[in-house]
Amino acid sequence: MIHGRHTCHPVEPVVVGVDGVNTPEGRAFVSALVRVLSSFCTARTQTDRDVLHAPSECPEVVLVTGRGDTRTCLLRIAAGPKDGLVGVPAEITVLDPTHPEAPLHAAEAMAQLPALAAVRGLRKLLAAPALHCVPLSEYPDSEAVFRELYALSSHRVWLDSSNVATDPVAGRNRYSIMADDSGSRGMRAEHLNGVTIMESKLVIARFPGPFFSWLDRNWDSSQASVPALPPGLGFTLGWLGYLGYELKRECGGNAVESPLPDASLIRCSRAVVFDHEARCVYLLAEAGAEGRQWCRKAALRIRRLPSAPPRFGTRLPPVQFSAADSVQSYLRKIAASQNEIVQGNSYEVCLTTQIFSNSHESLDPWDFYRRLRRASPAPFASFVQLGAVAIASSSPERFLSITAGGHVRAEPIKGTRRRDTSPQADRLLMHDLTTSTKDRAENIMIVDLMRNDLSRHAEPGTVSVTRLCDVETYKTVHQLVSTIEATIAQDRTRTAVVAAAYPPGSMTGAPKISSMDILDELESQPRGPYSGVVGYFSPNGAADLSVTIRSAVFHTSSADGQRLSVGIGGAITADSDPDDELAEIHTKATAILEVLGAAFPV
Numbered sequence: 001m002i003h004g005r006h007t008c009h010p011v012e013p014v015v016v017g018v019d020g021v022n023t024p025e026g027r028a029f030v031s032a033l034v035r036v037l038s039s040f041c042t043a044r045t046q047t048d049r050d051v052l053h054a055p056s057e058c059p060e061v062v063l064v065t066g067r068g069d070t071r072t073c074l075l076r077i078a079a080g081p082k083d084g085l086v087g088v089p090a091e092i093t094v095l096d097p098t099h100p101e102a103p104l105h106a107a108e109a110m111a112q113l114p115a116l117a118a119v120r121g122l123r124k125l126l127a128a129p130a131l132h133c134v135p136l137s138e139y140p141d142s143e144a145v146f147r148e149l150y151a152l153s154s155h156r157v158w159l160d161s162s163n164v165a166t167d168p169v170a171g172r173n174r175y176s177i178m179a180d181d182s183g184s185r186g187m188r189a190e191h192l193n194g195v196t197i198m199e200s201k202l203v204i205a206r207f208p209g210p211f212f213s214w215l216d217r218n219w220d221s222s223q224a225s226v227p228a229l230p231p232g233l234g235f236t237l238g239w240l241g242y243l244g245y246e247l248k249r250e251c252g253g254n255a256v257e258s259p260l261p262d263a264s265l266i267r268c269s270r271a272v273v274f275d276h277e278a279r280c281v282y283l284l285a286e287a288g289a290e291g292r293q294w295c296r297k298a299a300l301r302i303r304r305l306p307s308a309p310p311r312f313g314t315r316l317p318p319v320q321f322s323a324a325d326s327v328q329s330y331l332r333k334i335a336a337s338q339n340e341i342v343q344g345n346s347y348e349v350c351l352t353t354q355i356f357s358n359s360h361e362s363l364d365p366w367d368f369y370r371r372l373r374r375a376s377p378a379p380f381a382s383f384v385q386l387g388a389v390a391i392a393s394s395s396p397e398r399f400l401s402i403t404a405g406g407h408v409r410a411e412p413i414k415g416t417r418r419r420d421t422s423p424q425a426d427r428l429l430m431h432d433l434t435t436s437t438k439d440r441a442e443n444i445m446i447v448d449l450m451r452n453d454l455s456r457h458a459e460p461g462t463v464s465v466t467r468l469c470d471v472e473t474y475k476t477v478h479q480l481v482s483t484i485e486a487t488i489a490q491d492r493t494r495t496a497v498v499a500a501a502y503p504p505g506s507m508t509g510a511p512k513i514s515s516m517d518i519l520d521e522l523e524s525q526p527r528g529p530y531s532g533v534v535g536y537f538s539p540n541g542a543a544d545l546s547v548t549i550r551s552a553v554f555h556t557s558s559a560d561g562q563r564l565s566v567g568i569g570g571a572i573t574a575d576s577d578p579d580d581e582l583a584e585i586h587t588k589a590t591a592i593l594e595v596l597g598a599a600f601p602v
Helices: 024-038 102-110 114-118 120-126 142-150 211-219 245-250 289-303 327-342 365-375 423-435 437-455 494-501 512-522 578-596
Strands: 014-018 043-046 061-064 072-077 090-094 131-136 155-160 175-180 187-192 195-199 203-208 238-243 263-268 270-275 280-286 348-358 380-386 389-395 398-402 407-411 413-418 464-473 477-487 533-537 543-547 551-557 561-572
Touching (some): 024 061, 024 102, 102 120, 102 203, 131 289, 142 289, 155 533, 211 245, 270 289, 348 437, 380 543, 398 533, 423 464, 561 578
Antiparallel strands (some): 187 195, 187 263, 380 389, 398 407, 533 543
């Protein structure tokens, strides 16, 4: 630390917006904030003039007031890894400085600043509180529960194991999770154009910098006591939502702008968990009076709900799709992909396109998802509604699961065949997939890619392939699926593992970096949430993330109304038959198009 004449200089400036900072209420807020910070580090306030002191007396945080702007104070952080460097300031806006919890919310936002990562005491501000768990013997219809508890929420997530009775892998879809951002500790986070915006009930904070750095500071924290939970349930509240494909800019890919957030998450302080094996429900909440009260009220509401799903009412409005690529355009891109492979720039290119429909305000994403989950059940289905963006997914593919103990599992899919209503024809299609040299080669290349990604942060000798090119059968398709497992090294973070494997290799090709470069040249639009992941990050270190495929993405804007897009694609290799690749994208769009009663655009 360098001190000019024993004066603290800012390492990381933060503009703290406090309405009326020089009023009695504003000064009371600043004093309360210093008291909160002083419980975890050394902090003080000072006026615009520098205060000289001995080097040994340097505080870790200085709040400077009286700088001419009566609305704000400037936080100076006098410790951290970038000593003496002043970057683009973070911004923290206090919405209600008179609220008794406003200083704590502001301090929690400050604890997420990179420079304060060196101040050990402040990490306690990000630690999750103890957990309260209430088991219910009731097993009501899950759609009814989601509608009853979350119908009025604009930010809500349902991680839905909708194929509970038919999953070909035992135990994989035992639990479903529902949550929103309600409660005093509920929070939202959105990453767009290199800035993460975090919003609680009392504070809005803007943090410039990489998303995965922000995630690391918010996910890699300790958790207070957790009650005994059912076997295999890693979820202990935390962050839920989606990461978009364009986050590849932080993982070796090029920067591509998207009109949608690159990531959008909620931090939940209470949730509903369905145990489909034991046929019961668990209510999880942060310990305390607020959590206990929510559990009591939620239990009463759930006990009144039916056990059978309701019938659908009116039919969905008609939807007509347009295609981002014509048949000839997509064929040309297949040929260009194969040329890149011949040139030695890739072994496999996961080429995608989109079909879309504009101005469908009358099409309710939730109503659509209810139909999709019944028409095309899947182990990693989900409904995510985060403000202007909604995702309705029947994904069969797990990206990564991470247990609290550090065990990692990836289950990439490569190789698809449509189902047939004739049992004999369906068996022939499955046999064709099983014996296809081309499909097995696609799958094995992605397995090798995932093994390499995981090995970068795994304990030596723990990376293994426990399932190779196994056939999984769903209502509309047969799939080739493999499983790769590993144990995270003691000195590596969970976020580093996710970032190393991101984006999902099954959606890029191999090698990953050069394949993404090729795709940037060929694809005519950003992918957005499609090809990214949906899932949760819990404070005990656990996570479960699915690949966002077989999904419809709804985006509502004041200028353009509601846009519906469906991403589809397939792996192109040197042996790919262009007509088969065209048939594959039609197959993958079937479930969504049938729910809408729509045809694939010509």
